[in-house]
Amino acid sequence: NAGVMQNPRHLVRRRGQEARLRCSPMKGHSHVYWYRQLPEEGLKFMVYLQKENIIDESGMPKERFSAEFPKEGPSILRIQQVVRGDSAAYFCASSPERGTGTQYFGPGTRLTVL
Amino acid sequence: KQEVTQIPAALSVPEGENLVLNCSFTDSAIYNLQWFRQDPGKGLTSLLLIQSSQREQTSGRLNASLDKSSGRSTLYIAASQPGDSATYLCLTPSGGANSKLTFGKGITLSVRP
Numbered sequence: 383n384a385g386v387m388q389n390p391r392h393l394v395r396r397r398g399q400e401a402r403l404r405c406s407p408m409k410g411h412s413h414v415y416w417y418r419q420l421p422e423e424g425l426k427f428m429v430y431l432q433k434e435n436i437i438d439e440s441g442m443p444k445e446r447f448s449a450e451f452p453k454e455g456p457s458i459l460r461i462q463q464v465v466r467g468d469s470a471a472y473f474c475a476s477s478p479e480r481g482t483g484t485q486y487f488g489p490g491t492r493l494t495v496l
Numbered sequence: 497k498q499e500v501t502q503i504p505a506a507l508s509v510p511e512g513e514n515l516v517l518n519c520s521f522t523d524s525a526i527y528n529l530q531w532f533r534q535d536p537g538k539g540l541t542s543l544l545l546i547q548s549s550q551r552e553q554t555s556g557r558l559n560a561s562l563d564k565s566s567g568r569s570t571l572y573i574a575a576s577q578p579g580d581s582a583t584y585l586c587l588t589p590s591g592g593a594n595s596k597l598t599f600g601k602g603i604t605l606s607v608r609p
Contacts (some may be wrong), residue, residue, distance in 0.1 A: 415597070425587075452560075475597075486542075488539065489538070489539040
């Protein structure tokens with residue numbers, strides 16, 4: 383069973399461009415979470431999704447950020463018009479339907495905005 | 497709102513020393529508590545998971561304890577090695593099983609040869 387997969391692992395964008403981060407949960411997992419780790423800071427929750435539904439987006443910036451988890455395919459975290467402050471590591475985690483409270487983390491995508 | 501605190505932020509010890517990393521949380525009604533390690537520029541590696549009904553978990557040289565009443569968890573590392581150098585994070589779900597995780601900022605451990 384492959385673990386949580388994220389791609390790309392590293393992403394470089396210029397200010398104003400769009401960044402798309404992908405997360406494929408573990409097989410059989412229907413819950414996806416996105417976390418952001420800013421330089422020198424801890425991990426902070428962004429959004430929690432189930433298939434085709436956003437359950438909790440309390441950690442998402444109000445503008446430029448969006449997330450989806452379609453019926454087919456990976457979850458996408460989309461950042462429009464990136465700014466330098468968006469440079470961070472973005473981690474995705476997944477958990478099964480009947481959760482045990484354990485989330486399994488992907489390797490992260492490191493976004494650098496020039 | 498759950499808050500997780502880890503103090504100190506950094507720790508440096510000589511190789512071979514036994515050490516304890518502390519984690520405190522404000523809401524004792526936790527579902528479970530996990531300890532992870534993060535190596536520089538890398539992802540998260542799960543170390544130990546303690547369910548709310550448990551008092552401790554052990555894996556090799558690592559032992560994690562949980563005291564919900566006092567809002568504390570400790571990670572004990574026996575006979576530390578340079579390879580243990582990493583940032584250690586404790587985290588807990590904010591609600592039930594499928595809920596967002598609240599992270600501490602981590603303790604950056606350096607084990608000197």
